[in-house]
Amino acid sequence: MNRILSDALKSLKMDESALRSSLVKCDGGVEVYATSIHKLGVAVVMMARDAKERFVLVVSDCKNTMPSGFEGETIALEDGGVALKGALTAANAAALRQHFPWCAPKSLRNERTTVGCGDRLGLASRGHILAARKFKVSPVLAQQSMRELSMTGRTFQGVVDDATFMVYESDFQDGYGADGDHLKKIPDIDVALAAGMPMITLDLSDVMNAAAGDWSEQQVRAAFAELDTKVRNRITAEYFNKDFVLGEGVAVTLDEVTAMRCALMYLEALAFACKVYEHLKAKRGDEFDLEISIDETTSPTLPSHHLFIVRELCRNGVEISSLAPRFVGEFQKAIDYIGDLAEFDRQFKVHALIAKAYGNYKISVHSGSDKFAVYPTIGRETKGFLHLKTAGTSWLVAVEVIARHDPALYRDMHKCALKNFNAMLALYHITADITRIPALDTLKDAELPALMAMPEARQLLHITYGPILTSDLRERFFSAMHRLEKEYDAAIEKHFDKHLSLLGAEKR
Ligand SMILES: [Zn+2]
Structure with missing residues (x-):
């Protein structure tokens, strides 16, 4: 490694591209990631690996010009030069984000096609970036759910840090997202926000009344009659037997019982979504992406239910970036779509039209990896305005x-x-x-x-x-x-x- 460090010291006066092409990148089993070489003031910051691990290297002409924030073993070089070799710690990830702001995740709300690249190992981002660079898509490189974190013993901060190192290593300056996936409670959301995750996937499955989906007409009518008069009057006036025209000659109608059922299933959950939205706004201004997920339920999200949900969100001023319905058929983990393709096509088209008509958010496709049979439909009907979420496939x-x-x-x-x-x-x-x-x-x-x-x-x-x-x-x-x-x-x-x-x- 000494040749790399002394060569870097001698080359500090060069500009970045000259430094990148001329620097010795291999010595004594240590290999520098060529794309990671960056000038920072008079210092150079890069990442390297040996047979055992990856690490950060910082080289400067003297102690006083070493960039702040990095930690690790200090190595004295000849002529007063100084180097630092640091492990992949939280402090070093934070230092990279501080000095190179493109290493930090950002909101992707204005990006057209976004792809969730769940990485359970903290090792997949380099490959994800290689693929993302070939297409006009923005990757969400850091994305884990509480379930995944508890399985692997990781933390949201660790997940963001792992992505940070690979983004720096790959010199990926186009921007990437970070998603606290399937969160159900505000304290968990706060942990994800504190880790710098701008995207929150709010899972409503615990707060919605899914059971009402299977109630008989009689049960629905009885339960609806118990609701507050004001709420009942509003739902009656706004939804009973109303046609909602979506364009392309497609309309969704809510009959009386469906409207009552939706009110019973979703109103409480949507009030919670509203609270979470206000919370995100207060904490991050406009720099966040809120995704609503109702995919982890027992029955598919009917287009009429989808419409009710987003119409209510619009009414409450909640702007979402994406919504994940549960689609007809089976979206099982890691394997292709199981179900009736023609029916999927028919319903997906309506979901996409609803999304366009009510706030123009992205349809989010969860358990979205390996669904090769339905990708052509998904791409066509959304015209590429979508979020595809993958989690375990990289594992x-x-x-x-x-x-x-x-x-x-x-x-x-x-x-x-x-x-x-x-x-x-x-x-x-x-x-x-x-x-x-x-x-x-x-x-x-x-x-x-x-x-x-x-x-x-x-x-x-x-x-x-x-x-x-x-x-x-x-x-x-x-x-x-x-x-x-x-x-x-x-x-x-x-x-x-x-x-x-x-x-x-x-x-x-
Ligand atoms: Zn999901």
């Missing part, structure tokens, strides 16, 4: 890379997954019959990667990431991923390229 790409390059480790991960599958079923809705997965000892090493093309094996590994990552396999897994960094970047890039191409995202 599965990592699993496949391991299966390809470290079969012994894959076998141990697979066994751990089988052992924990039943416990994890309580948390994730999937229908895989894992008895269809061939027994591991009947498979040759070369046959292991093909498992990640098999829906049952994909779902098995998809939902068991928590137990795997917190077991005694953790260290082996992360050291293999460090070794296989280039393979992982390339595999993520390829996988997301396929997603974005089928969605019809515009190429750059």
